[in-house]
Amino acid sequence: MAAIHVRGLEKHYGSVRAVDGIDLDIAHGEVFALLGPNGAGKSTTVEILEGFRSRDAGEVRVLGVDPARPTREWRSRIGIVPQHSADAAELTVRELVRHFARYYPRARDPDEVIARVGLSECAGRRIRTLSGGQRRRVDVALGVIGSPEVLFLDEPTTGFDPEARRRFWELIRDLARDGVTILLTTHYLEEAEALADRVAVIAHGRIAALGDPATLGGRASAKARVSWDGGSVETDTPTKTVCELAERFGGEVPGLTVTRPTLEEVYLRLIAPSPSPTGPSEVR
Numbered sequence: 001m002a003a004i005h006v007r008g009l010e011k012h013y014g015s016v017r018a019v020d021g022i023d024l025d026i027a028h029g030e031v032f033a034l035l036g037p038n039g040a041g042k043s044t045t046v047e048i049l050e051g052f053r054s055r056d057a058g059e060v061r062v063l064g065v066d067p068a069r070p071t072r073e074w075r076s077r078i079g080i081v082p083q084h085s086a087d088a089a090e091l092t093v094r095e096l097v098r099h100f101a102r103y104y105p106r107a108r109d110p111d112e113v114i115a116r117v118g119l120s121e122c123a124g125r126r127i128r129t130l131s132g133g134q135r136r137r138v139d140v141a142l143g144v145i146g147s148p149e150v151l152f153l154d155e156p157t158t159g160f161d162p163e164a165r166r167r168f169w170e171l172i173r174d175l176a177r178d179g180v181t182i183l184l185t186t187h188y189l190e191e192a193e194a195l196a197d198r199v200a201v202i203a204h205g206r207i208a209a210l211g212d213p214a215t216l217g218g219r220a221s222a223k224a225r226v227s228w229d230g231g232s233v234e235t236d237t238p239t240k241t242v243c244e245l246a247e248r249f250g251g252e253v254p255g256l257t258v259t260r261p262t263l264e265e266v267y268l269r270l271i272a273p274s275p276s277p278t279g280p281s282e283v284r
């Protein structure tokens, strides 16, 4: 069975259909990213899978267990980095991470985890003295301290500087190599592209597209745009176009670029107001 199995998931708040019929299967060891605009239903979905929110309809299994009936043993196999973290302002980083380690039967070494999130130099500092990005790294440390089999990360790198984000990506890749199943939400499309085996774009509580980030929404087969100083064409044969331009210019083509649609362009098209007539699509 998949590590995460979701069928027909629904969650309503009054007349708001926050989650409106989501199906997902995430394999063991897969890194899966949920993308979507503010209010699309990502956090609601993730919190239901974590066992922190009830659902109105649908079937959910995480490591074979219904999160609506969590057991202590199941909790110890799940790691969570919530969107909003609890405050433990007066503890030091090392005290807090050690404290959390005691809750887990297979906890990792706290100092090793602190090093992995790049906080060794801050280990003796109180949480309240840390910057926003440093606090977020503490949240990530607490999410992985218990050696989870499934790790949920809700916008984990918000507030990270570029170097910290790259370091976080390395940590996620290492965890994935160790076989950890990872479900993350993010607003950074380059993060989804760098990390995820598959992404789902959620809009209005539904999956608008699901697939490999390299091919999502027909990216790989889309026409290339060849641009140069003085012109631009869309073509299926960019190499031929570049050869013709090189001949025309007698060598170097000034200002030459060849591009295909970025994940961001595809994403913006997918979440645009007019609904796609074909509905959800799996693009591999």
Ligand SMILES: Nc1ncnc2c1ncn2[C@@H]1O[C@H](COP(=O)(O)OP(=O)(O)OP(=O)(O)O)[C@@H](O)[C@H]1O
Pocket (backbone or CB within 6 Å): 013, 016, 017, 018, 036, 037, 038, 039, 040, 041, 042, 043, 044, 045
């Ligand atoms: N406790 C609640 N009570 C009422 N409405 C809620 C509640 N939680 C979420 N909602 C609504 O459900 C919808 C989905 O919210 P959710 O937080 O899941 O979106 P999201 O995709 O995670 O957004 P963001 O990117 O801003 O985090 C929104 O319209 C939100 O206002």
